Amino acid sequence: MTTFALRLRQSEHFPVAAGAVCTLVLLLVGSLYSKNFLSADYLLLQLQIASFLGVVATGAMLVILLGGIDLSVPWVVTVGGMMSTAAAGWWGDTGSALAIPFGIACGAALGLVNGIGVAYLRVPSMIFTLGINAVAQGLIVLQTGGFAPQDRATPAMHLLATGRSFLGLPNALLVWAVVGAVTVFLLHRTTLGRSIYAIGNRERAAYLSGVDTRRVVLLCFVLAGACSAAAGVLLTGYSTKAYQAMGDAYQLPAIAAVVLGGTNVLGGRGSYLGTVVGVVLITLLQSILSVVQISEMGRQVTYGLVIIGMLLVYGRGKRHAS
DSSP states (O other): OHHHHHHHHHSTTHHHHHHHHHHHHHHHHHHHHOGGGGSHHHHHHHHHHHHHHHHHHHHHHHHHHTTOOOOOHHHHHHHHHHHHHHHHHHHHHHHHHHHHHHHHHHHHHHHHHHHIIIIISOOOHHHHHHHHHHHHHHHHHHHHTTSOOSOBOOHHHHHHHHOOOBTTBOHHHHHHHHHHHHHHHHHHHSHHHHHHHHHHHOHHHHHHTTOOHHHHHHHHHHHHHHHHHHHHHHHHHHHSBOOTTTTGGGHHHHHHHHHHTTOOTTSSOOOHHHHHHHHHHHHHHHHHHHHTTOOHHHHHHHHHHHHHHHHHHHTTSOOOOO
């Protein structure tokens, strides 16, 4: 039994299985507080809300697989939302058509700056991305004059975030599914994906084997910025309007979801399925904390404890050889 337990804990599927069990437990606990917790409508609503976090966590996972971390998430999310509505206000009908790609492009541009700082200037990712987060905050405050923009979400943004166009499934969930499918293909069917895992395991060895490590790191941060901005666009469509600090609530949950899904914080190991399970688990946890009326401070403490606990369970192992 001890040998079996040890093998199970060391298995790459253990985080997914553990997360799935915890999800079932949360569903059971939630049903004790509300009879509607297990209804199809409520579960679809939770998946719709999970989609916003899922898109952010996708970018966060790419960076963590490298052995880095992106702390610019809060205001890159805000930039995505703010600039998409700003484009609609600046350019009229043309702006409405370009609002979504423009917002995502702004996030990718900030990710590009992050990538240059980390990959080429060799500044630690934690420090550089935190600085970019502050810069993004300052630029948004300057652009809006410290107030929420007057422009509202375009109909396309609102439809993308709240509509149900296919089999009654939320469009936001379909967006997350597409992002997830592309990410899985990228990680497991492309040279870039293999390079990401190789760099996370041992960057110097990957470099000596011919991997352009700086280019890979740069691309991952660009993708992370685009994912955060895309989530900002979805959030803007969901709430019909962008607002200051709209991404603040996603930094800790995104990291918690990735770590909870078994991605090694040292890099080099992790599956996207684990991240999906982590996102669903965090979303259900948020829902239950709301139902029992836990304060925002209590929620942040809970996320922090989750991250610490998962680090103790998953994060103490060595990086696997590539």
